[in-house]
Amino acid sequence: MLSQKTRYTIRALQHLADRWRQGPVRLDAIAEAQNIPRKFLTVILSEMVREGLVISHRGREGGYELALDPVDVRYGDIIRLTRGSLALVPCAARNAHEHCTNCLPEAECRLRGLMLTLRDEMAAMLDRMSLADPIEVEAPFAEEREPA
Amino acid sequence: MLSQKTRYTIRALQHLADRWRQGPVRLDAIAEAQNIPRKFLTVILSEMVREGLVISHRGREGGYELALDPVDVRYGDIIRLTRGSLALVPCAARNAHEHCTNCLPEAECRLRGLMLTLRDEMAAMLDRMSLADPIEVEAPFAEEREPA
DNA sequence: CGATTGTCTACTAAACTGATAGAGATATAA
DNA sequence: TTATATCTCTATCAGTTTAGTAGACAATCG
Numbered sequence: 001m002l003s004q005k006t007r008y009t010i011r012a013l014q015h016l017a018d019r020w021r022q023g024p025v026r027l028d029a030i031a032e033a034q035n036i037p038r039k040f041l042t043v044i045l046s047e048m049v050r051e052g053l054v055i056s057h058r059g060r061e062g063g064y065e066l067a068l069d070p071v072d073v074r075y076g077d078i079i080r081l082t083r084g085s086l087a088l089v090p091c092a093a094r095n096a097h098e099h100c101t102n103c104l105p106e107a108e109c110r111l112r113g114l115m116l117t118l119r120d121e122m123a124a125m126l127d128r129m130s131l132a133d134p135i136e137v138e139a140p141f142a143e144e145r146e147p148a
Numbered sequence: 149m150l151s152q153k154t155r156y157t158i159r160a161l162q163h164l165a166d167r168w169r170q171g172p173v174r175l176d177a178i179a180e181a182q183n184i185p186r187k188f189l190t191v192i193l194s195e196m197v198r199e200g201l202v203i204s205h206r207g208r209e210g211g212y213e214l215a216l217d218p219v220d221v222r223y224g225d226i227i228r229l230t231r232g233s234l235a236l237v238p239c240a241a242r243n244a245h246e247h248c249t250n251c252l253p254e255a256e257c258r259l260r261g262l263m264l265t266l267r268d269e270m271a272a273m274l275d276r277m278s279l280a281d282p283i284e285v286e287a288p289f290a291e292e293r294e295p296a
Numbered sequence: 297c298g299a300t301t302g303t304c305t306a307c308t309a310a311a312c313t314g315a316t317a318g319a320g321a322t323a324t325a326a
Numbered sequence: 327t328t329a330t331a332t333c334t335c336t337a338t339c340a341g342t343t344t345a346g347t348a349g350a351c352a353a354t355c356g
Binding site for chain 2: 299300301302303304
Binding site: 005043060062 | 325
């Protein structure tokens with residue numbers, strides 16, 4: 001699962017991407033439009049500024065804007081940034097590799113083999129899509145109803 | 149990330165798959181070979197028995213065996229079972245669907261759109277692979293060394 | 297019987313997560 | 327130069343989840 005924080009981050013960045021080159025967007029505007037707790041969003045956006053993905057302006061008329069063209073911000077990058085890695089298992093991370101605890105030697109671990117392949121497939125897709133892509137949304141699933 | 153428990157589960161099932169039709173395998177044998185804490189493994193295997201994936205035999209010469217032909221146990225099933233869902237976000241689960249908290253309406257959420265596509269890709273791969281597949285392992289990555 | 301092996305429920309310590317508090321820094325403009 | 331609007335940073339917190347353990351119990355075999 002992506003953490004709530006990662007999800008907020010992605011939606012905040014999408015919000016900024018949609019307003020690319022339209023001047024700074026205030027934190028409160030993002031929080032309200034995206035339904036993200038205000039205080040939590042300050043933490044998230046400050047982090048994005050530190051990471052260089054977002055530029056901030058203080059004072060009147062201040063706010064946030066994307067530091068890069070949306071087309072250059074790929075979802076894979078965002079997730080790697082907030083989560084450390086795309087992999088579903090530490091030993092399958094290609095960037096932030098770590099050994100798993102209580103595992104087999106990596107050279108023998110089929111779970112690792114499988115998870116590496118999966119990671120690469122996920123990466124291929126997530127690194128193909130950027131904040132500039134119009135993602136088609138899908139209708140919500142029919143609501144499951146409580147058994148009467 | 150997959151939880152440690154899910155990883156243990158998968159490796160335990162792989163162990164049983166490798167010994168399919170060779171009689172019951174004792175818990176201690178699995179724990180030792182797969183480097184899984186003994187007591188924790190009891191919890192895991194009992195759960196698998198309850199789910200019907202594994203059959204147990206008590207007493208002398210007892211142990212565990214897979215309840216199905218390994219070819220019929222797909223990785224997607226195992227993960228759905230232990231983790232509830234393959235999706236990276238609750239609203240993108242096709243089986244165990246749940247709304248995300250503090251999100252946009254699902255019909256408008258691009259994060260959901262993206263995560264649904266990703267989920268489907270992951271599912272395609274994980275449901276194609278079964279415990280019977282010989283997964284090619286990959287050499288461990290070169291060790292990063294501490295800066296001197 | 298008694299040794300062996302699995303089953304079940306409860307419990308716990310540690311880590312993580314989501315969120316908030318509040319003092320501080322900076323920019324603008326009147 | 328002061329008032330105000332904004333963002334920034336560090337600390338803290340309560341709740342949940344996770345990994346793992348304890349220990350009494352049940353079944354099977356010889």
